Amino acid sequence: MEPVFDLVPIWAGIIGFGIIMYVLMDGFDLGQGILFPFAPSEEARDVMMNSVAPVWDGNETWLVLGGAGLLAAFPLVYSVFLPALYLGVFLMLAGLIFRGVAFEFRFKAKTSRYLWNWSFAGGSMLATFAQGAVVGAYIQGFETENFRYVGGAFDWLTPFSILTGFGMLAGYALLGSTWLILKSEGYIQQWAYKITPYLLAAVVLVFGIISIWTPMISDLVRARWFDQISLIWLLPVGAFLSVVVLLRAVMKRQDGMPFVATMALFVFTYLGLAVSKLPYIVPPNYTLWDAASAHSSQLFLLIGLLFVIPFVLMYTAWTYWVFRGKVKAGVGYH
């Protein structure tokens, strides 16, 4: 069977969309976990958890869809990334499991509640850090030979990936605090307003270091950004504008804009990262087309996904609609 048209860009789009959906959505609920130990009161923790309890597992849907989709559409990515990130993947999964269980049991528990608090906070931080380190490892590239990962167990854990790990912690915390501004009121919202500029400063600092560091360790990235000044420079400009809008919105004590601006900041950064590397999906050696599965395999799954994704999106939108508005202290999910 001759391929009628190339499905690789379509699949790259689907996976790319899945990843940014995951980062934005699980980002703000992992962020609640990161901010958990610093919350002003136990009541605030109730509100924080209530604000994401109805939606967090739908958010993680995108992670599993992404994992399975990668195996189907870009098996090389799956079979190089997972061995290369072996221990990191385990830590991420363990973290996600612990915080997932905490969601289920914290509200049903009384005397053991502090245990679930720790499980929630620790699991969220572990999973976030591991995800940040994955981004760092991706930027640095993987040691491969004949389509196999041949590096060591700790290649993914470098000073650079530790930096991106902390960057992710700051980033998700920022998503979390601006989400909390949107969803809370009174002294809890005031607290979220107060910490947001600090978190933003941390994010800008880490993203700044990454932006300077990345072209230094990768010829490809340097060539793409500095050989000629092109349209892609609009992305950092967009990111900068997002920061400005976010700061103004926090100063004016606006409700929704901080979260929107933070999402915009993430999207611009994400696109910036994508254009730095594409078409290399397993850097430095393999492109999207090297990594793709057979045309008929991509087509076979695409048919099913085109049917299902609208349903998942509709369901997601409906859930957010049902749980719109402020989360009040003392009411809500038990």
Add this chain to the structure above:
Amino acid sequence: MELDPIFLSRLQFAFVVSFHAIFPVFTIGLASFIAVLEGIYLKTQNPVWMKLSQFWTKVFAVVFGMGVVSGIVMAFQFGTNWSNFSYISANFLGPILSYEVVTAFFLEAAFLGVLLFGRGKVPPGIYWMSAVLVAVGTFISSFWILSANSWMHTPAGVEFRGELLYVTSWLEAIFNASLPYRFAHMGLASFLTGGFVVAGVSAWYLLRGREVEANRKALSMTLWLLLILTPLQAYVGDLHGLNTLEHQPAKVAAMEGNWETRGNVPLLLFAWPDQENQTNHLEVGIPNLASIILKHSPDGVVPGLDMVPREEQPPVWVVFWSFRVMVGLGLLMIAVAVTGLVLRLRGKLWSTPWYFRVLQVMSITPFIAVLAGWFTTEIGRGPWLIYGIMTFAEGVTPSLQGWMALTTLIGYIIVYALVFSGGLYYLMRILRDGMEYQPAHDEHSTQTTTLRAKRPFSAADVPFEEGAR
């Protein structure tokens, strides 16, 4: 001691998948049970059916939740420990495994929410339809996963082009030779698991005189179901065995503990297989029976382990004994179901406490039988990962070192032990709470449930600790 990444990866996969499998095998059967209960309720309008359905839906929710949590890990196991296998077979396995995930999510997105939280908010007919579709969905989900697994036993519809497998016929690959038998065998196993758990729990309540009317109804219908399904399962299992004999004779030889290809093979009831010396010790068997079962003639020639080179033999001891555990428990289940019929015909079903106690103990046996069955078929496939195409050694992640596999193995055991004890403990609290405290669906409770998370566990309202209600 040298740490062998292949052995440790197999152990890890066995641990993670066994742990995961016990949840879906239960929820698949339970989902159909709930759909039936809702159907009867819709028809008769007798509230006792609703009470039963509400209670078992709560149990379903928690077990489903644990299945999802443990299933996430599975999605990554193929890549972390078996990356060569994933890479080479991805053209087929990728879409198939993805379809499993996609079906599960579609089901969760569309119908599970209605089943768990929609009572009283959607018309009764629609509510029942959701229950049916959840049950159907669990079967579609298991269809995909069993198709992938069966393909590893009886690969078809693919060819090597260079290093990678390409699909030449999706139909042949998906509906491969062992799929119908495995799917039927597993489907029945799910019903038996659901049935024995419901029977055991109902019996436990009846012994304590709790909600007698509802639990008698549940027990009575379950016993009818078990009476039909337990012998049917033996028959389907036999067909599955014959199918295995055709495609994987070495596995059947290991199941029978038969070292030598010959006629008049006895059915061994007991033996101590000795792989080193290629023989059995302490054999106790029924003459000619294995030949009769497998070849329908006393002198039928049954393949032995000598058909394949020693390095292509599966580990006989484990296969031989896990097969016997499965069959033994299966026979026990038939006996228990028939005993139920005898008691019923004598009119003593509700006045025989010892039988209730037996049912209580029986509720764990399907889980053991299912795991033993999977051990038989999976270990019996050894040393092949994809039968005749790829060995375990060829499929393992090349960069994986023994200590890495050991670290994550211990890690998963710790994580699962904690999660599992939490979940099991909570499940026990739900069972102890029983049906007595279920809130009526009035205006007030509808109000509070809309504020509740639409997630499996939140369908259960039992507090985590003693006396916290």
